Structure formats: structure tokens, C-alpha cells
Amino acid sequence: xxxxxxxxxxxxxxxxxxxxxxxxxxxxxxxxxxxxxxxxxxxxxxxxxxxxxxxxxxxxxxxxxxxxxxxxxxxxxxxxxxxxxxxxxxxxxxxxxxxxxxxxxxxxxxxxxxxxxxxxxxxxxxxxxxxxxxxxxxxxxxxxxxxxxxxxxxxxxxxxxxxxxxxxxxxxxxxxxxxxxxxxxxxxxxxxxxxxxxxxxxxxxxxxxxxxxxxxxxxxxxxxxxxxxxxxxxxxxxxxxxxxxxxxxx
Amino acid sequence: xxxxxxxxxxxxxxxxxxxxxxxxxxxxxxxxxxxxxxxxxxxxxxxxxxxxxxxxxxxxxxxxxxxxxxxxxxxxxxxxxxxxxxxxxxxxxxxxxxxxxxxxxxxxxxxxxxxxxxxxxxxxxxxxxxxxxxxxxxxxxxxxxxxxxxxxxxxxxxxxxxxxxxxxxxxxxxxxxxxxxxxxxxxxxxxxxxxxxxxxxxxxxxxxxxxxxxxxxxxxxxxxxxxxxxxxxxxxxxxxxxxxxxxxxxxxxxxxxxxxxxxxxxxxxxxxxxxxxxxxxxxxxxxxxxxxxxxxxxxxxxxxxxxxxxxxxxxxxxxxxxxxxxxxxxxxxxxxxxxxxxxxxxxxxxxxxxxxxxxxxxxxxxxxxxxxxxxxxxxxxxxxxxxxxxxxxxxxxxxxxxxxxxxxxxxxxxxxxxxxxxxxxxxxxxxxxxxxxxxxxxxxxxxxxxxxxxxxxxxxxxxxxxxxxxxxxxxxxxxxxxxx
Numbered sequence: 001x002x003x004x005x006x007x008x009x010x011x012x013x014x015x016x017x018x019x020x021x022x023x024x025x026x027x028x029x030x031x032x033x034x035x036x037x038x039x040x041x042x043x044x045x046x047x048x049x050x051x052x053x054x055x056x057x058x059x060x061x062x063x064x065x066x067x068x069x070x071x072x073x074x075x076x077x078x079x080x081x082x083x084x085x086x087x088x089x090x091x092x093x094x095x096x097x098x099x100x101x102x103x104x105x106x107x108x109x110x111x112x113x114x115x116x117x118x119x120x121x122x123x124x125x126x127x128x129x130x131x132x133x134x135x136x137x138x139x140x141x142x143x144x145x146x147x148x149x150x151x152x153x154x155x156x157x158x159x160x161x162x163x164x165x166x167x168x169x170x171x172x173x174x175x176x177x178x179x180x181x182x183x184x185x186x187x188x189x190x191x192x193x194x195x196x197x198x199x200x201x202x203x204x205x206x207x208x209x210x211x212x213x214x215x216x217x218x219x220x221x222x223x224x225x226x227x228x229x230x231x232x233x234x235x236x237x238x239x240x241x242x243x244x245x246x247x248x249x250x
Numbered sequence: 251x252x253x254x255x256x257x258x259x260x261x262x263x264x265x266x267x268x269x270x271x272x273x274x275x276x277x278x279x280x281x282x283x284x285x286x287x288x289x290x291x292x293x294x295x296x297x298x299x300x301x302x303x304x305x306x307x308x309x310x311x312x313x314x315x316x317x318x319x320x321x322x323x324x325x326x327x328x329x330x331x332x333x334x335x336x337x338x339x340x341x342x343x344x345x346x347x348x349x350x351x352x353x354x355x356x357x358x359x360x361x362x363x364x365x366x367x368x369x370x371x372x373x374x375x376x377x378x379x380x381x382x383x384x385x386x387x388x389x390x391x392x393x394x395x396x397x398x399x400x401x402x403x404x405x406x407x408x409x410x411x412x413x414x415x416x417x418x419x420x421x422x423x424x425x426x427x428x429x430x431x432x433x434x435x436x437x438x439x440x441x442x443x444x445x446x447x448x449x450x451x452x453x454x455x456x457x458x459x460x461x462x463x464x465x466x467x468x469x470x471x472x473x474x475x476x477x478x479x480x481x482x483x484x485x486x487x488x489x490x491x492x493x494x495x496x497x498x499x500x501x502x503x504x505x506x507x508x509x510x511x512x513x514x515x516x517x518x519x520x521x522x523x524x525x526x527x528x529x530x531x532x533x534x535x536x537x538x539x540x541x542x543x544x545x546x547x548x549x550x551x552x553x554x555x556x557x558x559x560x561x562x563x564x565x566x567x568x569x570x571x572x573x574x575x576x577x578x579x580x581x582x583x584x585x586x587x588x589x590x591x592x593x594x595x596x597x598x599x600x601x602x603x604x605x606x607x608x609x610x611x612x613x614x615x616x617x618x619x620x621x622x623x624x625x626x627x628x629x630x631x632x633x634x635x636x637x638x639x640x641x642x643x644x645x646x647x648x649x650x651x652x653x654x655x656x657x658x659x660x661x662x663x664x665x666x667x668x669x670x671x672x673x674x675x676x677x678x679x680x681x682x683x684x685x686x687x688x689x690x691x692x693x694x695x696x697x698x699x700x701x702x703x704x705x706x707x708x709x710x711x712x713x714x715x716x717x718x719x720x721x722x723x724x725x726x727x728x729x730x731x732x733x734x
Contacts, residue, residue, distance in 0.1 A: 040620050046627060055624040056638065110725040112732075126722075151686055152676045160685025164693070165700040167617065172708035176715060184719045193730045 008206040033062035099125040121218040144170035283326035357388040427469040478510035491572035531564040646671040
């Protein structure tokens with residue numbers, strides 16, 4: 001078991017790794033240049049604006065970062081459609097009923113009702129939530145961002161009120177995205193006890209077999225071509241005699 | 251000049267008095283010439299007076315003690331009053347039209363001793379001598395019977411009294427430019443001014459009881475500019491502020507029309523500048539006539555002029571009084587929301603007129619207001635100064651000096667200004683475009699419902715999402731801790 005659990009399994013190709021790193025960079029740029037406008041009365045925002053050479057320069061950076069972000073999304077979707085349709089990749093990011101079942105199952109596990117976490121496939125429901133959050137939020141940000149960039153053109157076809165409405169949506173959605181990333185994504189990839197101090201999968205493209213057993217047993221079963229029961233047989237949580245202990249806390 | 255033929259007589263009498271005087275034992279008028287004593291027999295008694303044709307009268311009483319103290323005490327009466335001798339025929343009946351004519355005639359006698367050459371040495375007298383007809387006569391300033399030396403003018407109760415002795419009269423000089431300058435000081439106005447307690451020399455330095463230097467000014471304007479420097483001796487704070495002003499800049503560039511202290515505050519009539527708001531703005535209007543005219547038709551100006559409402563801003567409230575900035579500078583434009591906000595952000599004041607104090611904030615929190623604020627805070631960043639855009643502010647829609655109401659018949663005027671201003675930075679802006687600006691209204695179900703609903707949704711959605719995620723994390727950590 002020790003030999004197998006420490007072995008590494010390939011999780012991401014170079015394309016996905018580059019995509020994530022670029023996304024992270026562009027997201028950081030957008031957040032810094034965007035939220036310092038929303039929170040303009042804070043000192044740190046003022047410092048950022050000054051450092052970047054004034055609000056005009058910062059807005060230029062923000063807009064070009066936005067173009068880059070939009071390009072990343074377009075390339076990603078094009079690649080996804082191409083992969084799924086032409087190369088017959090499994091559509092592993094698609095949401096299905098299992099994700100909702102898994103979420104409920106995990107909650108049960110957290111509360112000590114069941115004794116093992118949900119058995120997830122290549123992407124668990126938390127990851128799909130984040131992924132689709134970025135896609136949906138991304139489209140919203142691109143759309144509203146364009147309205148704010150070209151208000152004159154927009155006002156030719158839509159009521160003028162759409163411009164402040166776009167600003168409200170852009171600004172609020174940005175704050176939401178920022179908070180979700182800062183709280184949820186950073187927790188899951190850095191502070192979660194399972195990955196602390198860092199989930200290196202997106203940098204090395206590899207993941208330990210042990211983590212696969214915990215987090216993606218269905219995928220592992222598929223890779224190793226064994227039934228999933230064979231995989232979770234060695235699941236520590238399943239073995240641990242903890243079925244009654246969580247109940248004490250609850 | 252009828253007095254000239256009496257000249258030898260005068261000298262003779264003078265000689266006589268000097269010899270005769272010590273021989274007499276008269277107590278009160280001891281040391282006075284014999285004929286003086288004779289005259290004082292009658293003229294030393296109070297109640298004697300002369301009547302002129304126009305009804306004016308002159309006291310003919312001579313105070314012996316004062317005469318004795320005067321510089322003329324060694325003269326006999328007939329030294330000046332040559333036709334009078336104190337003998338039978340020596341008191342001719344004369345008649346004068348007026349007191350003025352009498353003093354004028356009498357003053358001619360002074361010139362018998364005080365020759366032009368001597369008088370010209372004093373700049374005061376020199377300027378008077380050049381226009382003899384209009385000039386005040388000697389006796390107007392110097393009472394011949396009580397005359398003391400002006401140079402040793404300790405006899406005056408105040409320096410003001412000393413100066414006004416001459417300057418209360420309608421006197422004037424002609425400068426090299428040909429301009430006439432009145433040197434008359436209105437004593438009553440001076441007493442009514444805030445400077446009533448100051449002495450003349452406090453402002454007119456260089457002058458004193460013994461000094462009356464001759465000054466050289468090409469024009470009255472040169473004098474005003476130079477003289478206003480005196481104000482800074484006390485009002486240094488105001489003076490330093492004016493150094494930053496557009497008026498001072500213009501002046502230092504050689505535009506002598508630019509106002510100095512006295513142009514706005516007056517010289518001898520200085521009053522509290524802000525005491526009367528209408529007067530204060532009218533003073534600006536003296537040079538800025540067109541703008542003042544526009545202002546008086548504005549919502550603020552009408553209230554000031556017609557209703558005497560002192561809540562409204564006058565020129566100095568927006569432009570300041572002393573450090574007046576060029577109004578066409580970017581920096582001044584940028585200050586506009588702050589300037590308007592002084593009143594329009596004041597809740598109690600706005601309530602009085604049924605206006606919303608939220609208008610300032612609604613602008614400042616909007617895209618343009620934020621941009622302007624950021625521009626202002628990065629004013630020193632050299633990268634920005636050159637290329638920055640001009641941001642729309644209050645005055646672009648509401649007017650500058652012609653500020654109008656946003657309700658009633660002028661609503662469309664404000665809307666037209668908004669449209670025009672939008673198109674300045676957003677060329678090709680359609681009729682719908684200005685609606686992007688919510689006209690200071692807080693989004694609500696009635697005004698901008700779309701904006702309102704989006705904000706409302708996120709107001710609930712963001713905390714809902716975050717609380718959910720944080721609970722997930724806590725549960726996860728708890729489960730992990732329990733499992734260990």
C-alpha cells in the first residue's frame with residue numbers, strides 16, 4: 001500500500017497548466033486594477049493607483065487584462081468543444097445528478113451520518129462549482145465590461161440605464177468572484193489539511209495516488225480498471241472507527 | 251496785492267513795538283506791542299463779531315494768551331491789518347461778501363512775509379501754489395492769531411487732527427500723467443471705518459508731525475498700488491494669500507488694472523468686507539460687469555438681489571476673497587464639487603430650501619466623481635498631469651454664473667447642457683446616452699429599477715454565498731480534526 005499510495009498519477013497536461021497560470025495572473029491583475037476602483041476611498045487602493053501610474057493607466061491595464069481574460073475563455077471553450085466532439089474527451093466537467101448526490105453525501109459525512117465521504121469522479125462537485133462559477137461569472141464580467149468600455153455604442157441600442165446597471169453588476173460580481181477565490185479556492189488549494197501547504201497538482205501536473213483514493217476514487221478505479229470498492233477498501237476514513245465520534249460534537 | 255504799500259509801515263511799527271513793549275507794565279498782555287494791547291481793549295472781549303453780506307459771521311475775539319503763544323506774538327496788529335491803526339480814522343468800515351472772501355483777502359497779507367520761494371520748499375505748499383485760484387487760503391489751515399509752527403505740531407490733540415486740518419478741505423494735486431487727485435479726506439467716513447482708531451501715519455508711513463515728504467507718482471494708479479502695500483503691515487495673512495491670486499499675477503505682469511487692497515476695501519472708508527454680501531459682490535462687478543450681470547439673473551443672484559437672502563453664495567464664496575485663482579485652470583475646475591458641496595452637502599441648509607444634500611455624494615460616488623477624486627489625489631504624479639481628461643462636474647450641467655433651477659421651466663436647459671457635456675467627451679452620444687447618469691437619484695424601484703434590483707440581489711447573494719462556503723470549510727476542518 002505504501003508503495004502505491006506514494007506513486008504519482010498524471011492529472012493535467014501542459015496546456016491546462018499554462019491555462020491555469022495565465023488565468024491566475026490575469027485574474028490577479030483584474031482584481032487589483034478593478035477593486036481598487038470600487039474601494040477607491042481606501043488607502044491601499046490609493047497606493048495601488050499611484051504605483052500603477054494613475055487611474056487612467058490603471059484602467060488601460062484593466063481593459064487589456066479583460067481582453068486577455070476573454071481570449072482565455074474563448075480559447076478554453078473552443079478547445080473544450082473541439083476535444084469533446086472531435087477527440088472524444090470525456091465531458092468530465094459537465095454537471096450531473098451525481099454532483100448533487102455527492103454534495104448531500106458529503107454533508108452527511110461531515111455531520112457523521114455516514115462514515116465515508118462521497119465517491120467523486122475526475123472533478124468533484126466543489127471543483128465543478130468553481131469552474132462553472134468562473135465560466136458564468138466570466139461571461140457576465142466580459143459582457144458588462146464591454147458595456148462600460150463602449151457606453152456610447154451600447155446606448156444606441158439599449159436604454160441608458162443599462163450602463164449604470166452594468167457597472168453595478170460588474171462591480172458586485174467582481175467582489176463576489178474575488179471573495180470566492182480568496183476564501184474557497186485558496187482554502188481548497190492551500191489551507192485545506194489534505195493539501196497543506198500547497199496543492200501542487202496544477203504546477204506539476206501530477207497528483208499522488210493517495211489523494212486520488214481520497215478525492216477522486218471513481219476516476220482512479222477507471223484508470224486502474226478495478227471496481228471502486230477495491231479502491232476505497234483502503235480508504236482511511238472508511239476504516240477508521242469514527243462512526244460515533246462526530247455525533248458527540250454535533 | 252494792496253498790502254505791498256504798507257510794507258514800510260509794518261516794519262516801522264514792528265520796530266516801535268519792540269522798543270515800546272518792555273516799558274509798559276500791563277500784566278495780562280505783557281510783552282505784547284502797544285497797539286496790540288490797544289486793539290485787545292475791545293477785541294480781547296468775547297462777543298465781538300463781524301457780519302458778512304451773505305449772512306455768515308466771524309468771531310472778532312482774539313485770545314490774548316493764545317496770541318502770545320503764537321509765532322506771530324512779536325507782530326503788532328497793524329503789521330497785518332495795515333489799514334487799522336487804533337487812532338480815530340484807523341478803524342475803517344469794510345464789507346466782504348463772505349467769510350471765504352475775507353480769508354482770501356487776508357491771506358494775501360501773509361505772502362508779504364512768506365515769499366513764494368520760501369513756501370515752495372514745503373511740498374504741501376508748493377502743490378498749493380501751482381493753482382492759486384482753487385487753492386485753500388493760508389488762513390484755512392493756519393489761524394493767524396494762534397499760529398504755531400507746523401513742524402513742531404505738538405499743539406494738535408491727535409495726528410489725525412493735524413492732518414485733517416488741511417486734508418478736510420477740497421484740495422487736490424495734478425500728477426505728471428495729468429490726472430487730478432483729490433487729497434480730501436472725509437473725516438466722517440474715516441471715523442465710521444474699522445480703522446477709526448488708527449492714526450494717519452500708521453498707513454501713510456514716512457509722514458509724521460514733522461515730515462511731509464514729496465512723493466513722485468506718475469498716475470493715481472501708481473499711488474494706489476504703492477499705498478496698498480501699507481495694508482500688509484497688519485494684514486499679513488491676507489497679503490500672503492493675495493500673492494497666490496490671479497489678481498496679483500496680473501499685476502506683476504504689468505496689468506495695472508488688476509485690483510489691489512484698496513480697490514475692494516476702500517482707503518479711508520474701510521468697512522467689514524463681508525458685512526454686506528450684496529455690496530461685496532457688487533465690488534467684484536465693478537470690473538467683472540458681464541459676469542455680475544449674469545450672476546444677478548441666476549438662482550443665487552436673484553435671491554441675493556431681490557430677496558436679500560444671505561444664504562446664497564456671492565463671488566467670494568466660490569472664488570475666495572484673497573487667494574482668487576484663475577477660474578479657467580484645471581485645478582479650479584476640479585475643485586467645483588467641493589465648492590458646491592460646501593452648501594449643497596449641508597443638510598440643515600438644504601432642508602431650509604427643500605433640496606437634497608445627497609446630490610454631492612451621488613456625484614462623488616459615481617464614475618466621474620471617483621475619477622475626479624482620483625485625479626485630484628494624484629495631482630503631483632507627473633505622468634498624469636499632461637494627458638488627463640477634463641471631467642464633467644456640477645457646473646457643466648447646472649451652469650456657472652448662470653446657475654438655474656433644475657425644476658420648472660429651466661429643466662430642459664439643464665438637460666440640454668447635460669447632453670452637450672456628454673458629447674464633449676463621448677462623441678456620437680445618442681439621446682439615450684445621458685440617461686446613463688441617474689441625475690443624482692438613488693436607484694430605487696421608481697428610479698433606475700434595474701440598477702436597484704441588481705444591487706439588491708448581490709446584497710443578499712454575496713453574504714449567502716460566503717456564509718455557505720465558510721460553513722463548508724468549517725465543517726471540513728471539523729471533520730478532519732475529528733478523524734485524527
